[in-house]
Amino acid sequence: MTASDIFITVNGRGQRARIDYPGQSLLSLLRDSLGLTGTKNACEQGECGSCSVMFDGKLACACLVLAADCDNSSVETIESGPRDDELCIVQRAFHETGAVQCGFCTPGLVMAVRDLISRSRGTEIEDATIREAISGNLCRCTGYGRVLVAARFAIEQSR
């Protein structure tokens, strides 16, 4: 391994990856080096949540994670569905309840809701908790109304 190489597991697949430049973010690594464009770039300040991924089991803004810090780490992105041609419960809920308009924030929101469900499996989830869980994900189209419906629907489905 050279100084600029890391070993990273993305969506279950371990691979070597090259750091293209000092300061490269995980977001850039995913989008520009690995071609995983489902993770979106909208602010690069960790404010909008469009680049939300699971980083070693924790929800994170990929724009705030240094790629160089990802050595031996595990990342899950929106592309990590149950199977390539199948939507997960959260994705299906977003699609079927009208929570998608332009769709730019959707991958990040799906990751946030997946995280909420996995953190609180089995326990009752109040509306305020859902609002809090997605408050790091900006959406400019929906006003969050249908997103909350989708999240509640996904939570019920996953019980």
Add this chain to the structure above:
Amino acid sequence: MTATEDRLAGLLGTSVLRPDGVAKVSGQFAFSNDLNVPGMLWGGTLRSAVPYARLRRIDTSAARRMPGVAAVISAADVPGKPLYGLEVPDQPVFARDIVRYVGEPIAAVAAITPDIVRAALERIVVDYSPLEPVVDATLALSAEPIHPDGNLLRRVCVRSGAPEFSYDVMVEGTYSVGMQDQAFMGPECGLAIPAQDGGVELHVATQWLHADQRQIAACLGIELGQVRVVQAGAGGAFGAREDVSLQIHLCLLALRTGCPVKLAYNREESFLGHVHRHPATMQYRHYATAEGAITSIEAEIILDGGAYASTSAAVAGNAAFFACGPYVVPRARIDVHAVRTNNPPCGAMRGFGAVQTCFAHESQMDKLAARCGLDPVEVRMRNLLQAGDRLITGQELDGPAPIARLLRRLGSAPLPPRTSETGPFSLPGGAGRTTDLENVQRGVGYALGMKQLMFAEGRDDYAVARVSLTGNKATITSACAEIGQGFVTVAQQIASDVLGVSQVVLEPATTDVGSAGSSSASRQTWMSGGAIQGACDELIVQIRDLAAKRFNVPVELVSYDGGRAWGPGFDIELGDLLADRELESTFTHRHKPTRQPDENGQGTLHVAFAFAAHRAVVDVDPELGLVRIVDIATTQDVGKILNPVQAVGQIEGGIAQGVGLAVMEELIVREGRIRNPSFTDYLIPTSLDTPPVTVVELVEEPHPDAPFGAKGIGEPPTISSTAAIAAAIRDATGLALPKVPITGEEIARFAYMEG
């Protein structure tokens, strides 16, 4: 049952799912920034660092010499027209001798990596000779012109009613609205690919493909047909993608280098690179009888257009013609000036001029209510327009106008209970928990808004669509820009419903078909929806002709519905009738013509109108200036709902943008410089800031001129929600609060001054 209603019995009126939904939830949908081609270069833009200056010298030699740089271009490299603009070509592709705002493009670079682009941009030397900028819109008309076209972008006067009038009470106020940004989620990005014929293909997220094509071709100095624009996935728009941003720069770089070039703005450049909502200063006087009946309204409105024209003229028109709101106004004296300054250029944003004046006229209505001792709902009820009334433009309000119903239903909707919890999210200030329950004041506010649908004032406004039919499959080709609003769903619903086929494909939007016009002004369901309906209706004529010939019967005896044709002695499925034949129809839909206003702002200027009403409930801690918006209730005039879930999504989303303008969103501009061009500093509502929306009623009174009776629904939610929230905060605090956004500082400052 009429023919229209019969059609609605099918797919129209149901919540069909978005055809792009699966791709969007799975991360597979390609937004403009997700497009890459092998061998592409990266582009970047050098922007002015100062608001107003002569350019003594631009030295690009060091940048040109850098390894990996393929091209550096500036004003001298624009082969065609040096100026562009959506309505008036007054904006340089690149500044030549003078810069007029911070962020104005001066040069562009193409290089093999984004890093080299950034380094090359830093090596371009610009020698500015600063001039005194005009940054106060109220002084723009008395200042030296900052542009050869002068500092007046448009003056609009409305003079209606007799000179003399009587009144018992007069209320007045000066109101202002800050500069709001569309803040769509997906920053500007495009990919330009040189074509064999010397032309260029541009993949870009836009609101109006053909307007981009026209402006690009003119500046490149090539034929219109040599510019092909393809809609790339758009991460929202809300008006900010109606003007050209990177389109011309990108095409120039591609033609100069002979390579595909990709150019992506980051968030800061996005704030600098697109137009914003016009800040407004609005002085109003309402005259009325002691019973609260308006006798006259006078208003002087100044809109800051920034450095270039964009759509300021049309925004000024809207501000003037909707200055008084949906009320009977026997006499109006309205003056609107849209002026040029060295501030960032302003143009289209959802609500387009009607948002600003709605805040003012609704603030005035509340003052009038207080003066006359009336309830806010009652004073509005006493002045409401009805169908058949004259607007201040002299135009008759034709078409459905269920405003009284909107207000009555809203006024009688139950109010949410008082907050008794002290949980982290139930008090103003949220999880900070600095507010005590006993300090919380509840407030309720109402507002009504109106706006026209479609383009106005005599503009030739049309939409083209092509529909072809093979077997049981219809294929729609339309240049209508999908920007998230859900046209892709409604287009398929319309074709499926009219033709009675289950399989409908919508081709990607390109300039290969005629213009669909802009995805703005709440117009595409009516316009491109109408074009698809027209094309489908023509196809039915062709189907009936075909059946008449095949079965040798007069065409008048052939019926067609639900995917089958029948007549004397035959009944045949569409697929069997067509066999391997393909039918095709291209239809141009025009709405009824409008006229330009006369010198008094009079005339039939508009096609149709839509109305909405909002009631906001807020909890405020006046001492700390903290606001929690508890609930927004709404009623809206929608004509006919084609897709209920999408309609509610538009309404909730539009209200959230109204929430933003009411309490948090403002681009802070000091000496021409935006001080908060980031999502860290320009705050838009999160899921914790956005209240639940109670849709009390969507009033369906089909408009006779609209396809299926459906009115556009995108803008009304944004128009009056801001005013309702402002009214509620005033109700809670008793403070004047004449400006939006009403920030915590504003509340605390007024509480100190007035307390």
